[in-house]
Amino acid sequence: MTEQVKPQEKEKMTIVVFSGELDKAIAAFIIATTGASMGMDVTMFFTFWGLNILKKNEGGMKSKGFKRKMFSILNRGGSKRLKLSRFNMFGLGTWMMKMVMKDSHYPSIDEFITMSKDMGIKLIPCSTTCGMFGLTENSFRGGVEGIAGAAFFVNEARQAKVTLFI
Amino acid sequence: MTEQVKPQEKEKMTIVVFSGELDKAIAAFIIATTGASMGMDVTMFFTFWGLNILKKNEGGMKSKGFKRKMFSILNRGGSKRLKLSRFNMFGLGTWMMKMVMKDSHYPSIDEFITMSKDMGIKLIPCSTTCGMFGLTENSFRGGVEGIAGAAFFVNEARQAKVTLFI
Amino acid sequence: MTEQVKPQEKEKMTIVVFSGELDKAIAAFIIATTGASMGMDVTMFFTFWGLNILKKNEGGMKSKGFKRKMFSILNRGGSKRLKLSRFNMFGLGTWMMKMVMKDSHYPSIDEFITMSKDMGIKLIPCSTTCGMFGLTENSFRGGVEGIAGAAFFVNEARQAKVTLFI
Numbered sequence: 196m197t198e199q200v201k202p203q204e205k206e207k208m209t210i211v212v213f214s215g216e217l218d219k220a221i222a223a224f225i226i227a228t229t230g231a232s233m234g235m236d237v238t239m240f241f242t243f244w245g246l247n248i249l250k251k252n253e254g255g256m257k258s259k260g261f262k263r264k265m266f267s268i269l270n271r272g273g274s275k276r277l278k279l280s281r282f283n284m285f286g287l288g289t290w291m292m293k294m295v296m297k298d299s300h301y302p303s304i305d306e307f308i309t310m311s312k313d314m315g316i317k318l319i320p321c322s323t324t325c326g327m328f329g330l331t332e333n334s335f336r337g338g339v340e341g342i343a344g345a346a347f348f349v350n351e352a353r354q355a356k357v358t359l360f361i
Numbered sequence: 362m363t364e365q366v367k368p369q370e371k372e373k374m375t376i377v378v379f380s381g382e383l384d385k386a387i388a389a390f391i392i393a394t395t396g397a398s399m400g401m402d403v404t405m406f407f408t409f410w411g412l413n414i415l416k417k418n419e420g421g422m423k424s425k426g427f428k429r430k431m432f433s434i435l436n437r438g439g440s441k442r443l444k445l446s447r448f449n450m451f452g453l454g455t456w457m458m459k460m461v462m463k464d465s466h467y468p469s470i471d472e473f474i475t476m477s478k479d480m481g482i483k484l485i486p487c488s489t490t491c492g493m494f495g496l497t498e499n500s501f502r503g504g505v506e507g508i509a510g511a512a513f514f515v516n517e518a519r520q521a522k523v524t525l526f527i
Numbered sequence: 528m529t530e531q532v533k534p535q536e537k538e539k540m541t542i543v544v545f546s547g548e549l550d551k552a553i554a555a556f557i558i559a560t561t562g563a564s565m566g567m568d569v570t571m572f573f574t575f576w577g578l579n580i581l582k583k584n585e586g587g588m589k590s591k592g593f594k595r596k597m598f599s600i601l602n603r604g605g606s607k608r609l610k611l612s613r614f615n616m617f618g619l620g621t622w623m624m625k626m627v628m629k630d631s632h633y634p635s636i637d638e639f640i641t642m643s644k645d646m647g648i649k650l651i652p653c654s655t656t657c658g659m660f661g662l663t664e665n666s667f668r669g670g671v672e673g674i675a676g677a678a679f680f681v682n683e684a685r686q687a688k689v690t691l692f693i
Binding site: 211213215242243244260263265266269270323326327328344345346348349350352353355358359360 | 613
């Protein structure tokens with residue numbers, strides 16, 4: 196942490212992704228990929244329900260302990276299980292949203308994750324909430340960075356030009 | 362990116378208004394108008410459900426395509442149709458909140474929008490989500506600026522002293 | 528506002544706590560206490576439903592006027608009444624979350640508030656929303672700072688390295 200800011204150093208953007216809803220995930224990825232395409236160094240820090248976005252779509256429910264196991268059945272996660280924060284209507288609204296996005300050639304969440312990795316965006320699960328929910332690095336899809344704690348986030352955020360909590 | 366800050370240049374505030382709920386809209390406008398009254402140069406960037414705040418209260422449901430048309434019936438919008446994020450209770454809580462605000466002489470959303478424009482706050486709909494929802498500049502009330510993309514927001518945010526995602 | 532940053536001056540973090548849900552409150556306190564432990568000068572500004580976090584658990588429902596009284600029955604508040612934003616399931620999910628946190632030796636909200644005060648974090652209720660909801664300084668638990676308006680928040684935020692809206 197010498198932090199000698201060299202003139203050619205990239206401006207940073209840090210996004211906390213707290214929410215695990217489809218619409219908020221799309222907003223987070225649009226802003227992150229836009230930032231990266233404009234030359235910013237982007238870090239996305241996934242915590243609480245946001246961890247669901249990075250969970251494997253298959254398996255990955257091996258939380259330890261009875262209470263955590265119960266909770267992980269409810270809070271299954273995976274990019275394909277995200278729902279809209281409004282108008283979900285037992286899945287109908289979410290399905291309509293996905294159709295509209297597909298028709299308009301917007302990327303899906305899986306495509307956004309691949310794009311993000313290709314653009315050098317760092318996708319980091321929060322170790323504190325991983326601990327709460329009984330998740331390990333193995334719970335997440337490939338390409339996700341190692342888990343890191345809140346101190347890592349705060350350190351990124353205080354160097355960043357743009358910090359958002361989504 | 363020469364960014365030589367001249368002494369007379371105003372400090373910037375940028376607010377992403379993602380949520381279309383009455384309480385979050387009030388919070389966003391209180392912060393925005395406070396910033397403007399303190400001499401800041403404020404931009405509000407409306408995206409996803411936040412677009413509903415700026416939609417015309419009458420008409421404006423002419424989205425193209427069947428799926429978008431269905432979605433726009435659900436997601437009607439307009440400043441008079443916003444609901445509380447909590448305790449809506451089929452409109453009762455929202456109605457009580459509006460009454461309390463009126464009794465205490467707080468501005469309504471329509472009044473906040475007028476105040477904002479009078480104070481030089483820029484109200485900008487996000488072009489990406491306008492595209493998703495089939496909205497055009499014609500869907501919004503008068504006084505709204507032209508629509509702009511995520512790159513516009515990121516560029517504002519990285520110059521801003523204060524950036525919020527609401 | 529001369530703002531001559533002296534080298535020994537602490538970096539600031541400002542958090543608007545708009546939400547009154549258990550999970551968002553935990554996230555806010557984790558970030559705030561982490562910032563303080565890293566030497567930052569942290570201010571938490573509680574507004575709307577976030578005020579519930581600081582309300583006394585007993586009494587404190589003496590809002591003036593019939594409509595406000597009705598609303599304060601619904602919107603009771605107190606650190607022990609906070610619910611999860613997802614999977615509350617009539618209290619079952621919230622109870623499971625609290626159990627998991629206890630088992631893993633995470634602090635409760637009451638413990639987080641005590642820790643925050645011990646670390647010098649300022650907990651400030653927003654005067655504008657206190658006015659709306661008919662709350663006074665007497666509605667809040669001990670240790671809370673005097674109430675302050677949106678101008679106070681904006682002034683903190685524009686000096687802060689990190690500002691979040693939660």
